[in-house]
Amino acid sequence: MGQRKGRACHVCDNKPFANMIASVPGLVELAAFRTLAGERLRAAPQDLPLSAEPVPPPSDFDLNPSAFAEWSGPAPARPAAVLVPVIARNPLTILLTQRTPHLAAHAGQIAFPGGKPDPGDLGPADTALREAEEEIGLSRDYIEPIGFLDVYRTGTGFAVTPVVGVVMPGFHLSLNSNEVAATFEVPMSFLMDPANHRIDALRLGGYDRRFYAMPYGERYIWGATAGILRNMHDKLFSPR
Numbered sequence: 058m059g060q061r062k063g064r065a066c067h068v069c070d071n072k073p074f075a076n077m078i079a080s081v082p083g084l085v086e087l088a089a090f091r092t093l094a095g096e097r098l099r100a101a102p103q104d105l106p107l108s109a110e111p112v113p114p115p116s117d118f119d120l121n122p123s124a125f126a127e128w129s130g131p132a133p134a135r136p137a138a139v140l141v142p143v144i145a146r147n148p149l150t151i152l153l154t155q156r157t158p159h160l161a162a163h164a165g166q167i168a169f170p171g172g173k174p175d176p177g178d179l180g181p182a183d184t185a186l187r188e189a190e191e192e193i194g195l196s197r198d199y200i201e202p203i204g205f206l207d208v209y210r211t212g213t214g215f216a217v218t219p220v221v222g223v224v225m226p227g228f229h230l231s232l233n234s235n236e237v238a239a240t241f242e243v244p245m246s247f248l249m250d251p252a253n254h255r256i257d258a259l260r261l262g263g264y265d266r267r268f269y270a271m272p273y274g275e276r277y278i279w280g281a282t283a284g285i286l287r288n289m290h291d292k293l294f295s296p297r
Contacts, residue, residue, distance in 0.1 A: 087145045090245075091203060091223065097292050098204025098221055102181045105136050105208055105216045115288040116210035117281060120256060120267040124212070127264055134216035138181035139171025140189045141206070141221045141289065143245060150242035151286075152224065153278065154193060157238045167278045169219070169285070170195065170237075181205070181218035193240055194231030200224050206288050211281045212266075219285050243273050249290045254283070 112118050118125050142152040154168050170189040178184045182205075186197040206219040230240060247253055248271060257270040257279065269283035278286070 086147060086149055087223065090143065090149060093293055094203045094221060098206065100204060102205045102218050102220075103208045105134070105218070112210050115207055115284055115291075117212040117266075117268070117284065118210065119284070120269070124264065124266065127262075134210055134214055135173065136181075136218070137171060137173050137215045138184040138188070138218045138220060139169035139285070140185040140195075140200070141169055141219050141285065142189070142195065142200070142224045143221060144224045144242055145226060146242075149245040151245050151248055152195075152240060152242050153276075153282070154237045155239045155241070155276070157234070157236060166280065167276055167282050169282060171217070182220045185218075185220040185222075192233050192237050194233075195224070195228055199228040206285060206292060209281060209285050209288065217281065217285070219289070221289070241276060243276075243278075247271075247273060248278075248286050249294060251290065254287055254290070 112125055144150045144152055154170055156166050156168055170192045171185050172188045172192075174181075174184045175187065178187060182202045186200060186202070189195040189200070190197060200222045202220050202222045204221050206221060209217045209219065211217060232238075232240065253271050253273075255270045255272070256267055258265055258267045260266070268280050269287050270277065270279040271283050271286060272278065
């Protein structure tokens, strides 16, 4: 974790960010995405389902309905937040991280920047922005949070609030080598295409577990990260 820098939770009111948007021509896809997000994403974070049960979707248990008691047990979930960074390129991309191989949990896996709240955080958006700055050096000056996805329950006992944010190009990353081995971008059109959403299985803890996976080249996007992306697809593009 790095030192906390100057904070502005509601960066959508940030004048430098507004100037960056005005300086990028031809972002028709971004305009359409912002409109769709405004119509379909949550305007405020969802109340956390911290109680032991039931576990509402989306969660690691959606594809493993009998696994709740076997896997994590009836324990209250711990809050966390992640940033889903939509990079304002043409076409749009989503920035992901690969965790370092020596971590005690989820070593080497593909993830969004994020983590548990600090006592001084102003809410899930502030947690996600702080963690993005600490983990990969992504300054909040380049980010506009535009909505929230549904809280995602993990088999490891977290209730994760995904914060969707538009990130303007021109940022510079500085990776925390203790946590992040690499970052990469994937076209949003690839991740939002159901044809690229697989259901794979592994034997974990003596049980067969099914999960969403979205392999992209040599990157294997799976588990909670893929589940959050699947929820993003459902929120934005499923018929109402």
